[in-house]
Amino acid sequence: MEIKITPSLLSADFANLQRDIEAIGSADGLHIDVMDYHFVPNLTLGLPVVQSIRKVTDQFLDIHLMIDDPDRWAPSYAEAGAQSVTFHVEAAKAPIRLARELRRLGARAGLGLNPATDIDSLRDVLDEVDMILIMTVEPGFGGQKFLDLCLSKIERTRTLIGDRDIWVQVDGGVSTETIERCAEAGANVFVAGSAVFGADDPDAMITTLREKASAVCGSRG
Ligand SMILES: O=C(CO)[C@@H](O)[C@H](O)COP(=O)(O)O
Numbered sequence: 001m002e003i004k005i006t007p008s009l010l011s012a013d014f015a016n017l018q019r020d021i022e023a024i025g026s027a028d029g030l031h032i033d034v035m036d037y038h039f040v041p042n043l044t045l046g047l048p049v050v051q052s053i054r055k056v057t058d059q060f061l062d063i064h065l066m067i068d069d070p071d072r073w074a075p076s077y078a079e080a081g082a083q084s085v086t087f088h089v090e091a092a093k094a095p096i097r098l099a100r101e102l103r104r105l106g107a108r109a110g111l112g113l114n115p116a117t118d119i120d121s122l123r124d125v126l127d128e129v130d131m132i133l134i135m136t137v138e139p140g141f142g143g144q145k146f147l148d149l150c151l152s153k154i155e156r157t158r159t160l161i162g163d164r165d166i167w168v169q170v171d172g173g174v175s176t177e178t179i180e181r182c183a184e185a186g187a188n189v190f191v192a193g194s195a196v197f198g199a200d201d202p203d204a205m206i207t208t209l210r211e212k213a214s215a216v217c218g219s220r221g
C-alpha cells in the first residue's frame with residue numbers, strides 16, 4: 001500500500017501558515033488538527049481557517065477533528081473542499097450515518113481512535129470508512145512521546161482490514177525514531193508535526209521519513 005507523509009500544521013507557525021505550507025511541497029497532504037477545548041483540552045483552528053487554506057493550496061487536505069459533536073460539524077469540512085475528514089469514534093453519536101454523509105459529499109471518511117479505544121468492536125464499521133486514524137499519543141498536543149502500547153493495535157487493525165482498501169494512519173510522536181515500527185505494524189499514512197516543522201529542512205525530513213517507511217514496507221511485501 002502506498003506510503004503517505006502528511007505533516008501536521010499544528011507545529012507550523014499559525015501566523016505564517018501559507019509560508020509553512022509552501023515549505024513542505026513534497027508532502028502527500030496537510031494534516032489539520034481541529035480542537036475545540038471540549039473533546040481535548042486545547043483550542044486550535046476551525047472552518048474559516050480551513051476555507052482560507054483551501055484557497056492558497058491544491059494540497060490534499062486531511063482534517064483531523066478532535067471536537068465534540070462531529071455529527072454536526074464534520075460535513076462542513078467536506079463542503080469546504082477537504083479530501084479527507086476524520087472524526088473520533090469516542091465523540092460521534094452516529095458514526096455510520098456521518099461516514100456515509102462525508103462520502104456523499106465527496107470526501108474520504110476517517111475514523112479516529114484514542115490510545116485506549118479498541119479496534120476489535122469496530123470490525124462491522126470498516127466497510128463504511130476509508131481510513132482508520134490510530135492516535136499514538138493522547139490527543140490534544142503536538143510534541144508528545146510516542147506510546148509503544150499502540151503498536152499492537154496497529155497490527156490488529158491491519159489484520160482486521162484484510163484486503164479492503166483502507167488506509168491506516170498513525171498520529172502522535174511519529175519521527176525518524178518511531179516511523180519504522182509503525183510501518184512494520186501496518187501503518188501506511190504517517191502524521192508528523194514536530195518532527196517535520198522542528199527540522200532544519202522540513203521538506204528534506206519528509207523525504208527521510210518516507211524513505212524509512214518505504215524501506216520497511218518494501219521488505220514487508
Ligand atoms: O492530533 C494530533 C495531536 O492531538 C497530532 O496531529 C499532532 O499534531 C502530532 O504532533 P507530533 O506528535 O507529530 O508533534
Ligand SMILES: [Fe+2]
Nearest residue numbers: 033064171191
Ligand atoms: Fe492529528
